[in-house]
Amino acid sequence: MEIREEMSSFERVEAMFKGESTDRVVLGWVRVVEAGLGLPKVTVTEVVTDKRGYKLYKGIKKLYERYKTDIITVYTYTTVEAVAMGTKDKYFPDQLPAPMEYAIKSPEDLDKIKIPDPRVDGDLPCIYNCLRSVSREFGNEAIITSGTVGPFSVAARIRGLWQICYDIMRRPWFAHDIINLATEACISIIEGWYEAGALGTSSGAGSETTIGAEHFRQFVVPYERRYLRKAKRMGYLSFSRHLCGGPSASIVVDELRNIGLDILPTLVWGAYESADHMLEKKRMFAQYAPMVAVGGVIKAAETVALGDPKTIEREVEHIIRTCAIGGKYIHLPDCCLPPTTPLENLDAFIISAKRIGRIH
Numbered sequence: 001m002e003i004r005e006e007m008s009s010f011e012r013v014e015a016m017f018k019g020e021s022t023d024r025v026v027l028g029w030v031r032v033v034e035a036g037l038g039l040p041k042v043t044v045t046e047v048v049t050d051k052r053g054y055k056l057y058k059g060i061k062k063l064y065e066r067y068k069t070d071i072i073t074v075y076t077y078t079t080v081e082a083v084a085m086g087t088k089d090k091y092f093p094d095q096l097p098a099p100m101e102y103a104i105k106s107p108e109d110l111d112k113i114k115i116p117d118p119r120v121d122g123d124l125p126c127i128y129n130c131l132r133s134v135s136r137e138f139g140n141e142a143i144i145t146s147g148t149v150g151p152f153s154v155a156a157r158i159r160g161l162w163q164i165c166y167d168i169m170r171r172p173w174f175a176h177d178i179i180n181l182a183t184e185a186c187i188s189i190i191e192g193w194y195e196a197g198a199l200g201t202s203s204g205a206g207s208e209t210t211i212g213a214e215h216f217r218q219f220v221v222p223y224e225r226r227y228l229r230k231a232k233r234m235g236y237l238s239f240s241r242h243l244c245g246g247p248s249a250s251i252v253v254d255e256l257r258n259i260g261l262d263i264l265p266t267l268v269w270g271a272y273e274s275a276d277h278m279l280e281k282k283r284m285f286a287q288y289a290p291m292v293a294v295g296g297v298i299k300a301a302e303t304v305a306l307g308d309p310k311t312i313e314r315e316v317e318h319i320i321r322t323c324a325i326g327g328k329y330i331h332l333p334d335c336c337l338p339p340t341t342p343l344e345n346l347d348a349f350i351i352s353a354k355r356i357g358r359i360h
């Protein structure tokens with residue numbers, strides 16, 4: 001049964017950030033890597049390399065029309081920024097591209113790397129052109145967002161994660177040079193996304209949850225603040241920060257409060273340990289800034305992609321009952337969903353969240 005909705009997505013998201021009551025929980029984007037959902041027999045490679053962004057647009061359109069989420073995030077794969085800077089990926093028909101050879105092998109390579117133009121370089125035009133189509137068609141109903149994996153993760157993807165960890169320990173000046181370059185690249189990319197119609201932007205990927213808190217403070221926080229301040233100056237209205245699963249996720253989550261919670265209304269989403277843990281962090285963030293929301297916990301791969309609809313519904317109910325009271329909660333899984341996620345599982349994840357009803 002469809003529930004009558006009283007608020008627009010814009011009203012709902014604003015009220016949620018302020019901690020005011022909403023007619024239902026705010027729904028974030030179901031990042032299923034919209035590969036192929038809109039067109040039959042399309043491969044992931046065809047979607048992410050289609051410079052016109054048409055195949056990606058078709059997939060997003062199909063999902064949005066089914067679920068009417070409050071937010072639409074236009075993005076493809078988490079090495080897309082690095083590939084536009086010279087990292088070489090291997091492409092697959094049914095999963096996302098993965099890096100094979102990194103752009104920076106030695107300090108001399110730094111001078112050869114150019115700051116990417118998202119309208120022309122690598123596979124970025126797919127996102128740029130899709131953003132234009134999506135914002136033209138749905139920009140009056142949903143909040144359109146797009147971002148990057150952020151300065152540190154782009155650095156790790158042009159240098160290699162092991163290599164940049166080695167640099168941090170043995171030649172920190174080089175690590176700083178690489179992250180500095182990656183920051184400039186991220187800024188250039190989101191400038192393009194803004195021009196194409198994005199209102200919210202984002203950062204965060206797995207690389208930062210492999211380093212410790214002290215390195216996080218030195219090599220992640222200052223660069224991300226710079227990125228975020230630029231984003232605000234460009235005109236972005238909100239920010240979402242992904243906390244990806246990794247050995248130090250539960251440690252660096254506390255460092256996220258230093259990134260920029262004071263700069264824009266921010267969602268910190270991802271790998272919380274449990275609903276109670278996420279609630280505890282929601283309260284912690286509230287001590288630092290008035291508009292910080294949380295989301296995540298439910299496992300994208302294990303639960304939403306591979307679980308059964310009944311289990312998913314039970315978890316959705318538990319999370320919403322625990323975390324959505326008092327607003328500042330956005331419903332989404334803990335990470336990107338695999339392209340193979342069954343639609344009935346996605347239905348369970350989203351439609352049950354809509355049904356749980358009025359949240360105060």
Ligand SMILES: [Zn+2]
Pocket residue numbers: 205206242243244245270334335336
């Ligand atoms: Zn993740």
